Amino acid sequence: MRPILLQGHERSLTQIKYTKDGDILFSCAKDQVICAWFSANGERLGTYHGHQGALWTVDIDPSTTLLASGAADNTVRLWDIRTGKCVKVWNFDTAVKRVDFNEDGTQLLAVTEKRMGFLGTIVVLDVKVDVEAEQSDEKALVITCDESKATVAAWSYLSRYIIAGHEDGSVSQYDGKTGELIYSTPAHEDGMQVTDLQMSSDRTYFITASKDKSAKLHSARDLTLLKTYPSDTPLNTAAITPKKPFVILGGGQAAMDVTTTGARQGKFEARFYHKVFEDEIGRVKGHFGPLNTVAVDPLGRGYASGGEDGYVRVHAFDRGYFDFG
Amino acid sequence: YDLEEEVDFSDLKEQYDVRLEQGLDAFVVADGLPIVPKESKPKLIKFLTKQLNKAGKVKEDGFVMPCNKQGMTEGYAFIEYHTPQQAIAATKQLHGTAIDKKHTFAINKLTDIERYGREGRIDDDYQPPYTPDFQEKEHLRWWLGDPNSRDQFVMLRGDNLGVFWNKKKDPPEQIIDRGNWTESHIMWSPLGTYLATMHSKGVQLWGGPSWTRQTRFPHPLVNLIEFSPGEKYITTWSFKPIEVAEDDPFLSPDEEGKNYIIWDVATGRVLRSFHMHDLPTPLESESGQPVKKKIPWPAFKWSSDDKYIARMLEGESISVYELPKMTQLDKKAIKIEGVTDFEWAPALPQRDSVKTYEQLFCFWTPEIGSNPAKVGLMSIPSKEIVRTRNLFNVTDAKLHWQSQAAYVCVKVDRHSKSKKSLATNLEIFRVREKGVPVEVVDSIKDTVINFAWEPKGDRFVLITTAEVVITTAVPPKTAVSFFCPEKIKGAGVGNFKHIQTIEKKNSNGIYWSPKGRFVVVGTVHSQQSFDLDFWDLDFEGEKPESEKDLTANLKHMNTADHYGVTDVDWDPTGRYVFSTASMWKHTMESGYHLYDFKGELLREEHIDKFKQLSWRPRPPTLLSKEEQKTIRKNLREYSKDFEEQDRIEEDKEKGAIVDERRRVLNEWLAWREREEEELKAD
Amino acid sequence: QEHQETLARRAIIEKKKELASDALQKKQKEEENRKRMIAQQRQEAEQLRLTEEHKERERKRMKDEQDRIRRENNEKELSDLLKKGINIGDVDVKDLDSNQLRLLRISQLEKEKNDLFKNLRVTGKRIDHLERAFRKEEIKLLPKDYEA
Structure with missing residues (x-):
């Protein structure tokens, strides 16, 4: 499994996303630029310039028409994927940490940061999947997180629920239409931030990664804990592989917490676990710093990881992978 | 609890x-x-x-x-x-x-x-x-009756203290786990009966299948403890002198200002308490810095039979106290001018041509004026000097007893007349032989940094280094040497001969199996190097021609690697070895590795805040010599049973794993099916 | 007059003679030089040939020596391997090159490792079984120990 190394960012990666057919990969980093790449050969298609602060998040609508992004410049932007033109800017009071399109691409959620008298929120925006259309300024829904700020969020199946992970380690389920809090559960250790939340392909269950060194699989319907994947390092990201029953976790001790140097200390590896049996199957080395984000090809052909080291590594699964499990 | x-x-x-x-x-x-x-x-x-x-x-x-x-x-x-x-x-x-x-x-x-x-x-x-x-009252030796012949160990990680059965490759089986059970470290009693926990108010001993408290020793701010070899008594020490309040319920005014207390374990009573000797005035190093003298521990040393405890007043005398009265032998200290160190024989020395065996200790005194340095052996209670030996140009000496008191090796660091070049001599006193002959093992040019006798055996390992650089991060290059007696006709033990030296190592630790024969030589407390070499001294295979006259067949079995290793601990049966990395020593990956005697890794676990792990010692076997012999003779029969047992166990385990996997998978598939149906209905 | 002419002719003849002699001398000198040159060249060529020949001999000697050493090493190693009981089949010992030998050596090391493993496994089993046998018998004595 020889990876393709994508060297286009000058600072640490924050999120990677595949398009629905898995052919194109979008990456964003703290260097304020979004890059698009062919996943098959690592060739760069283009870049999206416009944000004035570190980029935290990107997402692509299911028809691969629009690209949404959120950044530390307190904006969410919508881009014409083909031309690279910014077609809409929504302004907020604080940084935007996560964006996520719903299943049909008609709504976009955005998680905003808590800062200086502003509580963290989850905002829903109506989107017209048309690069020519006039997008509404109106916020369709605002969920205010007064308990513990949301750090990540995603839409469930049929856009029925919004599932959010919080700074205190809890996971909550909101009604996708009314924004009403339905249920909340202390999924991870108290005070250990949920760092990532990714849905299964049919959005009926999801995986959370946390600083408490574990990742967990939950039902989107009722937040039932399905599986637990323990590791030995704080986790930043977790993804569910389609086709094969695996999950991929990534993390590593942040540089300032590492007392002695050397990659050995950091545990900068992508870890594969069996989704159903919960045991670790293998690790993939390569990054020089913690893994901040992993994404899997929706067609199950490979995965990509983005690191604190500024690199994206795109891996195509080899034969052995498909024979296994 | x-x-x-x-x-x-x-x-x-x-x-x-x-x-x-x-x-x-x-x-x-x-x-x-x-x-x-x-x-x-x-x-x-x-x-x-x-x-x-x-x-x-x-x-x-x-x-x-x-x-x-x-x-x-x-x-x-x-x-x-x-x-x-x-x-x-x-x-x-x-x-x-x-x-x-x-x-x-x-x-x-x-x-x-x-x-x-x-x-x-x-x-x-x-x-x-x-x-x-x-x-x-529960049977305090209950743990010896495990039908699966397993051994226990105690593990301290974070504030949790637990005792476990070793299950080899499988996760250890927890017997008990309590939070904040100890406030610092833990210690087993030498025969494994009690687990000692340390608290600011004193020491507590626990035991029996329900881990109930057996005894307490209310020594406030206790730092260190030591059991007598037979577990009858315990010494507690606190750096801070004891303050006895007027209405102190446990300690009498006698204990006021003392640092040591000797207790009776069975009754929990104070037998006697002592002040710490004043530490000698700090010496000045060459750079003019005062050299901090370590507090000697244990200061009170036990004879092997729990009958005597002795303490040295450096340079002057040794006081021997008789248990349980704790009165001084013949009411006065034994004057030994210049005495620098002493060690009791770890077993009752069985000396040739001596009718009644007595306890024995070895001591040494440096050169004083024109008098040479001396190593002496004194028999207690008769105080008879059994043997002395004069030594010249001595810089330092270390006393190493063999576990059965058959030998005491005095490692003598010597300087030349000009006080420059150093060399080490091993002076081995053959305690059992008539007249206690001394054999000198050829002078070793490099500095000997570690030495260890084979337990219950007569072979030894030593580690030397040419350079003594302490301050660099890079561990010094060391050489590991093996010695054994040569074969002789008839009874007795031949002269000690060099078997082999392995150069260019970084090793600093020697860990013999408690049963002898196998030894782990490794590099501990190092940032760069962390190899563990597993050796067999009685390899049951072809022996090199050059070593045919030696009572050993040395074979390197395996090298293991444990990043950050700080300690190595053999189980009491010599079948398993733990190597551990403790957070007390560094913040690198803490946890343990478990190996079998030949260095095959059975298990490894990284544990946050891992501090201490210690095998539970076992008392000597209850079987008589004859019974043991019979078992040895019929081992083949036993073996058949055990093989069968192991096979069944293995099949069962495999079956259990497959069954469990099947169950988990079916559960998952059923859940998915339900979800998909509900999704269709939605 | 005539005398004058004769004198003059003589002088010319003398001169011619002189010239002729000079020319001869020059020619002879040139001839000599040429001969010397050829001789020198020949000598140099011979020297070169000798050196080459020597070098060639030396090279051959070295190669023979190396071959000998290699052969001896191979033979020694082979005999070592044979002594250790490795089976090389019907292969002619002389045909083995060092590459094949290396493979043989690797397989030998592999074998030694396996033997060591097997050997120690037996040892381990015995130690384990002995301990378990002791314990099995010891359990029977525990109740008595409790009473004591």
């Missing part, structure tokens, strides 16, 4: 509570006395008074010894001392001591007897003795 009860000394407090009411505090009850006819009573009283006066002064007419209707004494007496303090002293010093060959004093304060006797605790009518304590 109740946390509230964690360090609850209230019952002990009640027991110790000194009541100065009723004016009965100067009275003691002496039991266990000889039973004599009325006529002999005065003689007995006179005899006993003499003994009782050792602790204080018995009042005139303060001796009451009742007689029964048959005109015989009843084996007990009431004694009144002049002061309550003397009475307390009597219970401490004389309780449990021998009156004559057949009788032993049982001396208790009358007020205690009163206390236990009143409130209807004693019926007027005789009742068969009901001793719930005894009947409910």
Whole structure:
């Protein structure tokens, strides 16, 4: 499994996303630029310039028409994927940490940061999947997180629920239409931030990664804990592989917490676990710093990881992978 | 287990509570006395008074010894001392001591007897003795009866202290786990009976299948402890001198300002307490910095039979105390001018042409004026000097006893006349042989940094280094050398010969299997190097021609790697080895590796805040020599059973794993199916 | 007059003679030089040939020596391997090159490792079984120990 190394960012990666057919990969980093790449050969298609602060998040609508992004410049932007033109800017009071399109691409959620008298929120925006259309300024829904700020969020199946992970380690389920809090559960250790939340392909269950060194699989319907994947390092990201029953976790001790140097200390590896049996199957080395984000090809052909080291590594699964499990 | 009860000394407090009411505090009850006819009573009283006066002064007419209707004494007496303090002293010093060959004093304060006797605790009518304590007492050696022949170990990680069964490759089976069970470290007693936990209020001992508290030793701010080899006694030490409050329920004014207490484990009583010797004034190093002298530990050293404990006053003398009275042998310290170190033989030395075996200790004194340095062996209690040997140009000496006291190796660091070049001599005293001959192993040019005898054997390993650079991060290059006696005809042990030296290592630690034969030589406490070499000294394979005259067949079995390793611990049976990395030493990956004797990794676990791991020691086998021999002879039969057992176990385990996987998978598939159906319905 | 002419002719003849002699001399000198040159060249060529020849001999000697050493090493190693009981089949020992030998050596090391493993496994089993046998018998004595 020889990876393709994508060297286009000058600072640490924050999120990677595949398009629905898995052919194109979008990456964003703290260097304020979004890059698009062919996943098959690592060739760069283009870049999206416009944000004035570190980029935290990107997402692509299911028809691969629009690209949404959120950044530390307190904006969410919508881009014409083909031309690279910014077609809409929504302004907020604080940084935007996560964006996520719903299943049909008609709504976009955005998680905003808590800062200086502003509580963290989850905002829903109506989107017209048309690069020519006039997008509404109106916020369709605002969920205010007064308990513990949301750090990540995603839409469930049929856009029925919004599932959010919080700074205190809890996971909550909101009604996708009314924004009403339905249920909340202390999924991870108290005070250990949920760092990532990714849905299964049919959005009926999801995986959370946390600083408490574990990742967990939950039902989107009722937040039932399905599986637990323990590791030995704080986790930043977790993804569910389609086709094969695996999950991929990534993390590593942040540089300032590492007392002695050397990659050995950091545990900068992508870890594969069996989704159903919960045991670790293998690790993939390569990054020089913690893994901040992993994404899997929706067609199950490979995965990509983005690191604190500024690199994206795109891996195509080899034969052995498909024979296994 | 109740946390509230964690360090609850209230019952002990009640027991110790000194009541100065009723004016009965100067009275003691002496039991266990000889039973004599009325006529002999005065003689007995006179005899006993003499003994009782050792602790204080018995009042005139303060001796009451009742007689029964048959005109015989009843084996007990009431004694009144002049002061309550003397009475307390009597219970401490004389309780449990021998009156004559057949009788032993049982001396208790009358007020205690009163206390236990009143409130209807004693019926007027005789009742068969009901001793719930005894009947409910658990078997403290319960763990020896594990039907699977497994061993236990204790593990401290974070604030959790747990005891586990070793299950080899499988996760260890937890027996018990308690939070905040100890406030610092832990220690097993030498025969494995007790687990000692450390608290600011003192030491607690735990044992039995339900891990109940067996004893407490309320030594405030205790830092370190040491059991006697037979677990009968324990030494506790605190750097801070003990402060005894006026109404201290446990400690008497005797303990005020002391640092050491010697306790009786069975009763939990103080036997005697001691001040710390003043540390010698700090020496100045070449750069003019004062060299901090380490506090010697253990300062009090036990003889192998729990009968004596001794402490050295550096440069002057050694004081030997007899247990359990804790009185000094012949009432005075043994003067040994210049004495620098001493070590008891770890077993009763069986010396040729000596009829009654005595305990033995080895000591050494440096050159004083024109007198040479000396190594001596002294027999206790006779104080006879069994052997001395003069040595010249000695910089330092270290004493290494072999576990059965067959040899003591004195590692002598010597300088030349010009005080420049250093070399090391090994002077091996063959303690069992007549006249204690000394064999000198050729001078070794490099500095010997570690030396270890094979337990119950006569081979040894040493590590040398040419460079002594302490301050660099890079561990110095070392060489590991193996020695064994050469073969001789007939009985006896041949001269020690060099087997092999492995150069260019970084090794610094030698860890012999407690059963001998296998040894791990490794690099610990290093940032760069962390290899563990597993050696067999009796390899059952082809032997190199060049070593055919040696009583060893050395074979390197395996090299293991444990990043950040700080300690290595063999199980008491010599079948398994733990290597551990403790957070007390560094913040790198903490946790353990478990190997079998040949260095095959069975298990590894990274554990956050891992601190300490220690195998539970085992007492010597209950089997007689003959029984052991029979078992050895029939081993083939046993083997058949064990092979079968292991096979069944393995099949069962495999089956269980497959079944479990199948169950988990079916559960998952069923859940998915339900979800998909509901999704369709939505 | 005639005398004058004769004298003059003589002088011319003398001169011619002289010239002729000079020319001869020059020619002879040139001839000599040429001969010397050829001789020198020949000598140099010979020298070169000798050196080459020597070098060639030396090279051959070295190669023979190396071959010998290699052969000896191979033979020694082979005999070592044979002594250790490795089976090389019907292969002619002389045909083995060092590459094949290396493979043989690797397989030998592999074998030694396996033997060591097997050997120690037996040892381990015995140690384990002995301990378990002791314990099995010891359990029977525990109740008595409790009473004591």
